[in-house]
Amino acid sequence: MIKRVEVQYRGVFQKTLGKYIGGDIVQIASRMGKVAFSNGRYSDAPERNGIPCKYFAFVSPDLSEAELEAECGSSYNADNVDVSVVVDDAMAQGVEPWGWHGIRPVNEKVGHKACLLVVTRRNHEHLLRFTAKKPQPYRLATLEGDASMAGLWVFKDDLTRERCLGAVAAVDPGIISIEAVEEYLLDTGKDADRARAARDAYEATLRRIKVVNPDQGIDWPHEIPVLPKWHEFEEGGVAIPAVKRGFKLGPRGQNRNDGFKHGTSKTERPVVRFDLCIKCTLCWADCPDECFDPTDDGLYDINYEVCTGCHKCADVCPVKECIVMVPELQFEDEKSPWEQHKKDPAGYIQWAEDKKGSTRIRYRHVTGEGVEKYKATPVPRNMDGPGQKEAL
Amino acid sequence: MATTLPMIDYEKIKKVHDAPLEEFYTSGHRTCQGCESALVMRDFAKASGPRTIATGATGCMYVANTSYQTTPWVIPWMHTQLGAGGASAVGMAAGIRALMRKGKIAKEKINIINFSGDLGGADMGLSGISAALQTDYDLLIILYDNESAANTDIQATGLSTYGAVTTFTPSGKKRRIMQRRWKKNVAPMLAIGHPTCRYVATASATFPALDFMNKTRKALNVGGPTFIHTFDPCPKGWDFHPGYSRELGELGIKCGIFPLYEILDGKVTYTYDPHKKGRIPVRDYLVKQGRFAHLIDEDFDYIQGMVDTMWEEWELPGIAPIKSGLEMASR
Structure with missing residues (x-):
């Protein structure tokens, strides 16, 4: 045994x-x-x-x-x-x-x-x-x-x-x-x-x-790939087709590697308040996993399937409370946040604030040194135009 | 024979909003959270555009980029052996030139970019890169330097910072510091030794913004064999939280331990000039990394002293370890 x-x-x-x-x-x-x-x-x-x-x-x-x-x-x-x-x-x-x-x-x-x-x-x-x-x-x-x-x-x-x-x-x-x-x-x-x-x-x-019991749990939403047999691989055995070139503005507009998403590496995911965004491009430019999709209104949508939750966007974002990392188990899907924001801006802000809560965690530089908890200061819910500057 | 092919005239990216949106190195690579080397790949592919072929020597960025029969590359990419970065770039450039001469492919500019890690590029592959820089082919070699052999769980290389803990150089009870080699100055070594190489630069993927992409474009515009050394904070090996990888890069440059400059036709321009902007204490950069957790005041002072020497006594500050006052041996 x-x-x-x-x-x-x-x-x-x-x-x-x-x-x-x-x-x-x-x-x-x-x-x-x-x-x-x-x-x-x-x-x-x-x-x-x-x-x-x-x-x-x-x-x-x-x-x-x-x-x-x-x-x-x-x-x-x-x-x-x-x-x-x-x-x-x-x-x-x-x-x-x-x-x-x-x-x-x-x-x-x-x-x-x-x-x-x-x-x-x-x-x-x-x-x-x-x-x-x-x-x-x-x-x-x-x-x-x-x-x-x-x-x-x-x-x-x-x-x-x-x-x-x-x-x-x-x-x-x-x-x-x-x-x-x-x-x-x-x-x-x-x-x-x-x-x-x-x-x-x-x-x-x-x-x-x-x-x-067998009826408890969810129907698994992800497809599990069937590995090709050795003779089904491309000739030469090691030639891998590149990602097909393709880009357009908007959610999922960039062609990505379909064989590997990398999104299950995250314990936290970034939640964005699009209404606070000053369109500085930093989150998009500094993302090592290319998970931000530029949109036609100058904002950056997040593809949570490929986000690895590294905290970098939250760290470089110059606006207070604009990008905040939230524990992954509060989310059940990987829907485009920008689309939600477009559909119902007020509802999206409400949803984002609910997810963020008021307790934040700050990590220390060196890993293993623990975390520091602090209370977030609330940011006005309806900000447009000049109000954005105050958030900086 | 100098190349007669039409060049692609790359424009300098002046504003962050002008950076190309399309990715040629895209999501789905098995790199660490907060990997700066992945950003180097992304930025050079973005800056050079679709008419580019990349070759990569074995290292983190090779293994991470081919997670079992999948790839994040949109442009063609080839893996080569650990020390073969320079040779693969030369071979590829020669092959493409031959195909064009025979009329098998259209005559156009195709960028050949090789990326090698600090073990593959600065230690093992240095001779190959040196040979590549003596040729007349258009090729760009990027040394992505995360200061260790990070693919195999962090072994010391010739580019690891003095005092760093790696699997080869653990801190012990009798000897606190096992990494006792000072970081090799690869970029100036290559610039000084290869008159055929017109452009050599050092860069960081995120600081200053756009700097690395513009240096890539400049290298491709200058043509011939060129070389860029990038400084990539590695959350895994340097032991810091992945969210801070940009900050660490910025601190490393501001404290002067990694000088940022470009050398075009023998003329040095500092991208971040500590003489004008000042240097922050090296300690501020070191204490934010777990790999230096064992250092004591004495060691911080020693490293600070070495960095001060780099900037205050070297003939080419921060670049070449030659001090003025040298006289001929037969005086």
């Missing part, structure tokens, strides 16, 4: 966290007398900031090391997992790690009666508004917490690692037991708080496991 665990994490930002959780599961399982090993998904390398990646841990109580490795070591992906740990809840909207992969549901590999464990502050119902329906029932567990983001060499020691281990023990004691987790953390961490955090997470998670 093999128990499979996958950790779905944000590339680079949570690389160390993913690796630690996988490695810890192996250590704990081996203390319990089981055979285990852990590896990253080969195709995720080289990792980029924000891209959805996976780390795996395989545990077996009865197989030998060689047998376990033969079974799991060479495969680049696990087809059915017993526990899928998602350390950033924004990935519930789907994951697209590379080209020809498509945007796939976060619970794709969760098997029959297996568990999807999400680190989130939202409830089950909210998450089920984004996750796809599965043909068999599975379990959904939540572990209260924020996405723990750090950098390539930085590990943000905020106990997410220990709490995830406790939660894994809660959702599937067949992989690791909470006693073994505690013992391991006491031995290695020399700090009783770590073991206590795992135990608390274990008990909290036990109360937050719900069975998801």
Whole structure:
């Protein structure tokens, strides 16, 4: 018997966290007398900031090391997992790690009666508004917490690692037991708080496991591409057709790479108040992902399908409150905001302000140093002409 | 044989609203959030337009731009090996010239642009680029410098800043600083050593606005082999939040650690002249990056001292490390 665990994490930002959780599961399982090993998904390398990646841990109580490795070591992906740990809840909207992969549901590999464990502050119902329906029932567990983001060499020691281990023990004691987790953390961490955090997470998670029936979730809106066979590729094997040239003003006017969108890298998306825009072009000019579409009235529409949520536009925008980053799980579609604004300007402002709320987060320069919360000052709702200057 | 082909007369982009709207390097590349090198690709493709062929040496911008059988390029693009940036540009230019001579394709100006990273361009591929700059072909070589081998998770190169943490140069208990090499001055090295190369520049994709696009256009207008070195803050390797990549580029130039200039026919023009505009302390730039988190006052002072020397003592300030007062050996 093999128990499979996958950790779905944000590339680079949570690389160390993913690796630690996988490695810890192996250590704990081996203390319990089981055979285990852990590896990253080969195709995720080289990792980029924000891209959805996976780390795996395989545990077996009865197989030998060689047998376990033969079974799991060479495969680049696990087809059915017993526990899928998602350390950033924004990935519930789907994951697209590379080209020809498509945007796939976060619970794709969760098997029959297996568990999807999400680190989130939202409830089950909210998450089920984004996750796809599965043909068999599975379990959904939540572990209260924020996405723990750090950098390539930085590990943000905020106990997410220990709490995830406790939660894994809660959702599937067949992989690791909470006693073994505690013992391991006491031995290695020399700090009783770590073991206590795992135990608390274990008990909290036990109360937050719900069975998801086949009718719960959404019909998956994205098409999953079928990979061409080797003989169907272009002659020569490596000649790739370029993006067809094409540009016109307006939403989706620029031809883009259809095989890979990159939009699932974002945890936050920019919301624009078009009425405050001074048409300085900076957001469009500085966007490394070319997600802004120039329109005929001099504004810049956003194509959320390809936006990676890097914050750059919000940082360079000279107008206060014009571009603000908003957590991704508040949005259910990727409709053009400019079209909404054209259709109903007042309604759009209302919608944008509702999404933005009044609490803002400012990130520190160095990743992993945490965030700073502050209250936003309200900007008048109907501004035209001279009023715009005051907003600067 | 100098080229007799009609040139494309690129106009200087004077206002931000005059920048071309159409993209020739478009969305759907697997780069990091806030990637400045992606902006370099986008801007040179935008500035040079549709009659351009790009070749890229292995590096971040190659792997990211071909995410498993898909590409964001609208213009033709070819991948070449890590050190082969210069050779691929020469080969492509020669091939196109031959096809035109044989009448197989129409005689028109086709821009050949190679982009190489700092490992591919400044370390491994330097000899190839040097050879390319000795030819009479019209080609532009862009060195996109994110100060590490970023594709393979950040290894030190000859262009990494002194003191930076990389996978090759981690900060340890006994030795705080492992990257003890000073950044190589590639652009002046190429400018001084290659009289055939009429135009050499350094640039940053976002600061000053339009500067990089205009330098690309100038290089293509000047013709012959030309070279541009760009300064690309890398959120992954320099360890800062992706939203600040523009700010980091601006600070790097304002503190003088990356000089911004162009050299046309041997004449130097500073695009951002610290003698006139002043320099901010290098510390302001360094403390905003996680890769310098281990530095102590002593190290900041050392780096500041090196940057001061660059601007105050070098014969060509910020460019060539030759100090005045040198006399002949046989005095």
